[in-house]
Amino acid sequence: xxxxxxxxxxxxxxxxxxxxxxxxxxxxxxxxxxxxxxxxxxxxxxxxxxxxxxxxxxxxxxxxxxxxxxxxxxxxxxxxxxxxxxxxxxxxxxxxxxxxxxxxxxxxxxxxxxxxxxxxxxxxxxxxxxxxxxxxxxxxxxxxxxxxxxxxxxxxxxxxxxxxxxxxxxxxxxxxxxxxxxxxxxxxxxxxxxxxxxxxxxxxxxxxxxxxxxxxxxxxxxxxxxxxxxxxxxxxxxxxxxxxxxxxxxxxxxxxxxxxxxxxxxxxxxxxxxxxxxxxxxxxxxxxxxxxxxxxxxxxxxxxxxxxxxxxxxxxxxxxxxxxxxxxxxxxxxxxxxxxxxxxxxxxxxxxxxxxxxxxxxxxxxxxxxxxxxxxxxxxxxxxxxxxxxxxxxxxxxxxxxxxxxxxxxxxxxxxxxxxxxxxxxxxxxxxxxxxx
Amino acid sequence: xxxxxxxxxxxxxxxxxxxxxxxxxxxxxxxxxxxxxxxxxxxxxxxxxxxxxxxxxxxxxxxxxxxxxxxxxxxxxxxxxxxxxxxxxxxxxxxxxxxxxxxxxxxxxxxxxxxxxxxxxxxxxxxxxxxxxxxxxxxxxxxxxxxxxxxxxxxxxxxxxxxxxxxxxxxxxxxxxxxxxxxxxxxxxxxxxxxxxxxxxxxxxxxxxxxxxxxxxxxxxxxxxxxxxxxxxxxx
Numbered sequence: 109x110x111x112x113x114x115x116x117x118x119x120x121x122x123x124x125x126x127x128x129x130x131x132x133x134x135x136x137x138x139x140x141x142x143x144x145x146x147x148x149x150x151x152x153x154x155x156x157x158x159x160x161x162x163x164x165x166x167x168x169x170x171x172x173x174x175x176x177x178x179x180x181x182x183x184x185x186x187x188x189x190x191x192x193x194x195x196x197x198x199x200x201x202x203x204x205x206x207x208x209x210x211x212x213x214x215x216x217x218x219x220x221x222x223x224x225x226x227x228x229x230x231x232x233x234x235x236x237x238x239x240x241x242x243x244x245x246x247x248x249x250x251x252x253x254x255x256x257x258x259x260x261x262x263x264x265x266x267x268x269x270x271x272x273x274x275x276x277x278x279x280x281x282x283x284x285x286x287x288x289x290x291x292x293x294x295x296x297x298x299x300x301x302x303x304x305x306x307x308x309x310x311x312x313x314x315x316x317x318x319x320x321x322x323x324x325x326x327x328x329x330x331x332x333x334x335x336x337x338x339x340x341x342x343x344x345x346x347x348x349x350x351x352x353x354x355x356x357x358x359x360x361x362x363x364x365x366x367x368x369x370x371x372x373x374x375x376x377x378x379x380x381x382x383x384x385x386x387x388x389x390x391x392x393x394x395x396x397x398x399x400x401x402x403x404x405x406x407x408x409x410x411x412x413x414x415x416x417x418x419x420x421x422x423x424x425x426x427x428x429x430x431x432x433x434x435x436x437x438x439x440x441x442x443x444x445x446x447x448x449x450x451x452x453x454x455x456x457x458x459x460x461x462x463x464x465x466x467x468x469x470x471x472x473x474x475x476x477x478x479x480x481x482x483x484x485x486x487x488x489x490x491x492x493x494x495x496x497x498x499x500x501x502x503x504x505x506x507x508x509x510x511x512x513x514x515x516x517x518x519x520x521x522x523x524x525x526x527x528x529x530x531x532x533x534x535x536x537x538x539x540x541x542x543x544x545x
Numbered sequence: 546x547x548x549x550x551x552x553x554x555x556x557x558x559x560x561x562x563x564x565x566x567x568x569x570x571x572x573x574x575x576x577x578x579x580x581x582x583x584x585x586x587x588x589x590x591x592x593x594x595x596x597x598x599x600x601x602x603x604x605x606x607x608x609x610x611x612x613x614x615x616x617x618x619x620x621x622x623x624x625x626x627x628x629x630x631x632x633x634x635x636x637x638x639x640x641x642x643x644x645x646x647x648x649x650x651x652x653x654x655x656x657x658x659x660x661x662x663x664x665x666x667x668x669x670x671x672x673x674x675x676x677x678x679x680x681x682x683x684x685x686x687x688x689x690x691x692x693x694x695x696x697x698x699x700x701x702x703x704x705x706x707x708x709x710x711x712x713x714x715x716x717x718x719x720x721x722x723x724x725x726x727x728x729x730x731x732x733x734x735x736x737x738x739x740x741x742x743x744x745x746x747x748x749x750x751x752x753x754x755x756x757x758x759x760x761x762x763x764x765x766x767x768x769x770x771x772x773x774x775x776x777x778x779x780x781x
Contacts, residue, residue: 196712239603362555366631369686380555387557389570402554476602479653494639503639515689
């Protein structure tokens with residue numbers, strides 16, 4: 109690979125994966141019987157340029173890096189020899205701030221960390237805090253949270269697919285997908301009152317119950333949404349340019365993907381059927397009927413296919429959740445943890461005391477620790493909380509999936525062409541707010 | 546590309562006996578006690594006194610191990626077919642508000658084949674060097690997690706090939722942000738932080754180390770070369 113300098117002179121094609129799972133790029137020639145054969149590298153046209161390497165700096169301000177990511181690339185011709193990622197431009201110390209906040213006060217910070225999945229983070233944090241408090245949430249709250257998580261998975265995947273299309277040069281699907289995303293945001297706005305920074309959960313419940321007529325609107329959405337998916341499917345999945353720009357790029361074998369700690373669609377595209385919802389379930393996910401899509405090659409195209417199928421599976425889960433949504437209270441009946449209703453707080457002595465204690469001191473979990481992981485759209489998102497018995501955590505750790513996924517980018521891009529770096533980087537589905545925290 | 550004929554997906558839970566029930570959402574978890582992860586018995590048998598304490602808190606098994614043998618224990622957990630903890634979820638550290646309490650380094654490991662979760666801890670008492678063996682040779686995923694932990698807590702992972710700051714910049718002089726003795730607003734005053742930011746030389750972000758990888762150092766302007774040669778570091 110390194111001997112070919114002038115990539116423009118020969119037709120390059122990816123014939124397959126080598127023993128390490130990396131795509132082989134060799135010049136091809138057509139033999140007399142019509143089969144393609146690899147040809148020897150042509151003599152260098154400009155021998156004096158042999159061994160000359162170029163340095164390319166992508167980012168931190170670059171539209172294709174999806175945030176303030178900086179990649180320093182060493183190029184041999186057009187081939188990436190070495191890649192050094194630099195992160196931290198968006199670091200604002202969420203974990204440190206969390207040590208100075210009560211549990212419910214941390215929930216707004218989780219919106220701003222993976223901001224495409226804010227309601228999913230709210231749910232994940234609340235689950236972690238409830239483990240630490242030893243709280244069992246109500247039936248209705250469980251189903252509402254499943255709905256929230258799947259809506260947020262849909263939003264995140266839509267943004268990912270739309271922006272990846274733009275990166276690779278397809279504009280139309282971006283518009284279709286973002287229109288659907290607006291529909292989801294409209295639903296969230298009616299439910300929570302906010303689009304992006306939802307702060308939807310509380311420890312022990314939700315900020316709000318569904319408004320009247322909301323379930324019908326969601327029903328309309330999940331009836332119409334698969335039609336958009338079919339349209340995008342028709343435009344992208346067998347599109348020659350799309351396939352040509354994604355197949356064989358950034359391939360990881362299953363063993364490697366596990367060793368590099370990839371999770372979510374990145375891991376499943378490599379053939380590991382690990383989904384937190386199935387293997388370490390939460391929110392009664394084991395009672396829903398859905399499939400975990402798995403890829404075979406672990407390349408950018410497989411990651412696209414896996415995420416696309418996950419969109420359809422999310423719709424399936426939403427349908428089941430809507431069907432089983434029980435009536436009943438959303439919040440637990442324990443006003444030491446969750447605020448009493450305002451009418452009670454202003455009329456009953458006991459509720460007023462609970463309200464005062466909670467606002468001034470905050471609920472206190474017993475001494476202990478909990479690591480609760482959920483399947484966020486990007487992968488395994490874990491919240492690790494340690495309590496020393498006070499109302500503020502000693503340590504609040506975010507296990508960011510795209511942070512770990514991004515750490516494998518040097519392994520994925522080295523040996524590929526410069527233009528493929530953009531496609532591979534897009535396929536990781538990074539959100540810098542989550543990586544830098 | 547057609548899938549190769551040898552393709553076989555890795556299925557979690559494959560190590561469990563056939564007919565085992567599917568994983569379910571844990572309910573009514575006790576605060577202390579409850580079922581212990583069966584790996585603990587195997588660990589005790591294999592490593593004896595290196596396993597210092599075992600707690601089950603909120604249904605999760607925490608094992609405190611001797612800090613010098615962490616890498617060895619993680620290697621065994623990863624390689625042993627009866628355990629196969631092939632997924633490293635997280636590496637982090639915890640410092641308590643009580644200054645007497647040792648700093649803890651925490652590893653979260655998952656065994657996909659047996660659907661198990663285990664938490665390893667190493668205690669680093671105050672006053673001892675904050676050093677633990679790196680698990681990077683076993684898990685590539687530890688690369689950035691250990692760098693972040695070093696960046697935030699100053700814990701040195703011995704054996705990590707490239708233990709530099711990750712989120713903060715190389716020339717960051719205020720210490721380790723997640724330590725409890727680090728004030729929330731930073732160690733330097735706002736005025737000093739501003740002064741340092743204005744005095745920083747953006748060109749120096751292209752540090753000598755990064756540029757020399759591409760042999761592009763000689764192409765730099767004369768004055769920048771001179772500055773970098775004299776040992777100027779990134780961001781200072």
